[in-house]
Amino acid sequence: MSDMYDRLVDLLVTRFEVDRAEIKPGITFEDLEMDSLFLVELLLVVQSDLGVKLDEDSASPRDTIERAAELIAEQVNEAAAAGAS
Amino acid sequence: MARAIAVTGLGLVTPAGIGVDATYERVWSGSPTATRDPDLAGLPVDISCKVPEFDPGKHVGKRSNLTMDRFVQLAITAAVEAVADAGLDPATWDGARVGVVVGCGLGGVSTWEMQHRAMLQAGPDKVSALLIPMLVPNMVAGHLAMRLxxxxxxxxxxxxxxxxxxAIGAAMSLLREDQCDIVLAGGAEAGVSPLIVTGFAQMGALSRRLDDPAAASRPFDAGRDGFVIGEGASILVLERESDAHARGARVRAKVAGYGASADAHHMTAPDPQGRGARKALLAALADAGVGPDDVDHVNAHGTSTPLNDVAEASMLREVCGGATVTSTKGVVGHALGAAGAIEAGLTTLTVQHALVPPTANLDSQDPAVELDVVAKAARAQRVGVAVSNSFGFGGQNAVLVFTA
Structure with a gap:
């Protein structure tokens, strides 16, 4: 899995009281009983940790953790490219 | 007395313990809970009464710390106990006929303070998306609805x-007007935060007996010098008496009357003649269909502040001077918005067991308090009619009358 996936998993475990054993790439936030408000909070934390602005709808509760990691990584890469140019 | 409402369930989370039994044991033993609070270290007053060994993960559920301020966690714990105590099952009741009314003076103040600190120190990006749902006071009733x-x-x-x-008075109306069959009514507060405690200290409202915190909350004692801040939650399950009897529920006591008034006198000081308080008490007695001479016992507001206790005592002496009086704040401190509900719960138990809990730390009764204040040990007596007084800053008075 990607660095971003590992980072999300760590955040879910340390900040959102999710059991590490429950998390798999294909599991959704809904499966983890994380609603849209939790997801907003998660994105805020990621945003603040990485110092990157993320879209509020970067992920939805029905997304898998893997998909959310991809969506966030894309935005981080775009931001990095914009910063480099 | 057909208007009387049955108390069929009770849940208490107080500095005296988690649960009705733990609270009963400590309050009726008269053992104070006030102590120096490490979370308040360095502040002008660092004494509090806190709920001991409260574990949100265990008592409320996983992730509750992420979504709920402590006042909500305390309320859920009390409500779950109360519903089980009433022999009710939220899986089978008609939820549309179940109301929730909870008193709360402050809301999620600890969350507010922590988030404000985060914003000032690290910027707005650090403010949680859950700040607002965690701090608004009405969320406590919302969470009870969701949970139950x-x-x-x-x-x-x-x-x-x-x-x-x-809240309990409002709940009685919902039942009397047939808007509900069951109401969970009570109060919740978790106001022991550095800012709130300091605010009360700056007003001069808190006891400064820092060298002897267990003796700091001493209602009606000549040496009292202010209240000790507490916290907690109390939820009563209320039903019409006829409904309670029809389903064979155990009735712990009845809440038979409610009266309310405003002092229209001062922001924080009580009317020195106790006019507003007397008006609320007389209205509550009339609502219950009993007279002042019928009152056997009063669970006083009794905050342990110099002003409150003497004004309340002179009013009580005038209206029902023959009743025994106690203030349970000597044990549990002053839980602000939850206090009236905690005392309603304790008055329910007083009526049920015909045993009055003592006022802790009453060593030398203030001579201006010309009442039979129960001290040192619980007193067995007839408690056919008991009053619970609650008076708020702003001059808001609410009095409940309980009957056996």
Missing amino acids: GATGPNFVTATACASGAT
Whole structure:
């Protein structure tokens, strides 16, 4: 899995009281009983940790953790490219 | 007395313990809970009464710390106990007929303070998306509805230190007007935060007996010098008496009357003649269909402040001077918006067991308090009619009358 996936998993475990054993790439936030408000909070934390602005709808509760990691990584890469140019 | 409402369930989370039994044991033993609080270290007053060994993960559920301020966690714990105590099952009741009314004076103040600190120190990006749902006071009633599937009328009352009693009075109306069959009514507060405690200290409202915290809350004692801040939650399950009897429920006591008034006198000081308080008491007695001479016992507001206790005592002496009086704040401190509900719960138990808990730390009764204040040990007596007084900053008075 990607660095971003590992980072999300760590955040879910340390900040959102999710059991590490429950998390798999294909599991959704809904499966983890994380609603849209939790997801907003998660994105805020990621945003603040990485110092990157993320879209509020970067992920939805029905997304898998893997998909959310991809969506966030894309935005981080775009931001990095914009910063480099 | 057909208007009397049955108390069929009770849940208590107080500095005296988690649960009705633990609280009963400590309050009736008269053992104070006030102590120096490490979370308040360095502040002008660092004494508090806190709920001991409260574990949100265990008592409320996983992730509750992420979504709920402590006042909500305390309320859920009390409500779950109360519903089980009433022999009710939220899986089978008609939730549309179940209301929730909870008193709360402050809301999620600890969350507010922590988030404000985060914003000032690290910028707005550090402010949680859950700040607002965690701090608004009405969320406590919302959470109880979600947890218990109660979809009837649902609201929070704010009358400062009378909030819990106001909530129970409002709940009685919902039942008398047949808007609900069951109401979970009570109060919740978790206001022991550095800013709030300092605010009360700056007003001069808190005891400064820092060298002897266990003796700091001493209602009606000549040496009292202010209240000790507490916290907690109390939820009563209320039903019409006829409904309670029809389903064979155990009735712990009845809440038979409610009266409310405003002093219209001063922001924080009580009317020195106790006019507003007397008006609320007389209205509550009339609502219950009993007279002043019928009152056997009063669970006083009794905050341990110099002004409150003497004004309340002179009013009580005039209206029902023959009744025994106690203030349970000597043991549990002053839980602000939850206090009236905690005392309603304790008055329910007083009526049920015909045993009055003692006022802790009453070593030398203030000569201006010309009442039979129960001290040192619990007193067995007839308690056919008991009054619970609650008075809030803002001059808001709420009085409940309980009967056996």
